Structures are given as C-alpha cells and as structure tokens.
Amino acid sequence: MRLSRISPALLALLWVLVNAVVPLARAAAPGSGDHQAPGREMAQQATREAKRWITSDHSKHEALKQPFASGPEVTKACLSCHTEAAAQIHKSIHWTWVDPASPKDKPMGKGALTVNNF
Numbered sequence: 001m002r003l004s005r006i007s008p009a010l011l012a013l014l015w016v017l018v019n020a021v022v023p024l025a026r027a028a029a030p031g032s033g034d035h036q037a038p039g040r041e042m043a044q045q046a047t048r049e050a051k052r053w054i055t056s057d058h059s060k061h062e063a064l065k066q067p068f069a070s071g072p073e074v075t076k077a078c079l080s081c082h083t084e085a086a087a088q089i090h091k092s093i094h095w096t097w098v099d100p101a102s103p104k105d106k107p108m109g110k111g112a113l114t115v116n117n118f
Contacts, residue, residue, distance in 0.1 A: 039093050056081075 058064055063077040079086055089095050098109040106113060 061081060063080045066077075068074045068077070094110060096111040098107045098111045102108040102112070108114065
C-alpha cells in the first residue's frame, strides 16, 4: 500500500501508537531498565531540568585564552584545572566501552582499538 492511499485518521492513529503508547508500554514493562548501559539512568536524571547551572566562567581561565592546534592541547589545558578528570573519565563507560559486535581479535571501541583517544 502506498503512503498516499492511507487515510489521515489511520496516520493519526499510527502516530499516537508510535509516539505515545509504545514508549509508555516500554517504561511499564518489568525489568525494562535492566538493559540500559551503565550510567544511562544517571545521564537521564542529569538532563531532566531545562536550566543548566555552571560552576565556573571558563572565559576567565588563563589556560583557555590561547589558540589550540590540536585536541591534546585542549585536553592539557582542561586538566590544568580539572586535575582529577583524567582518572575519572578513564574509569567511565565513555572510556572503557568495547563494541560487543566487533571481532574478538580486533575489538573496537574507546576501551580497545580506536582513532580518537585524547
């Protein structure tokens, strides 16, 4: 059936099912949160509020008032103030993740073979 032949009422019903009913059913399903990646629940909680609060005006930091030629230079400037950030990120899912679908002899992901590691 071509999309142009579907009635507007049927399209509206499909839209409601896809955008309202299905997410509600997934949320209500027992154990639905069991399959989330580590840290996903915290990330969702951290982004619930529309207003973000900032603890530092980064435009005032001397380490950031320079041109940067590479990612590692930026990282070095950040770590001059955020002294524990490197150790913290190295323990997070963002750094340790390995693609479970990658070959065992050549694993890919931030915790394995990767291009961007600064």
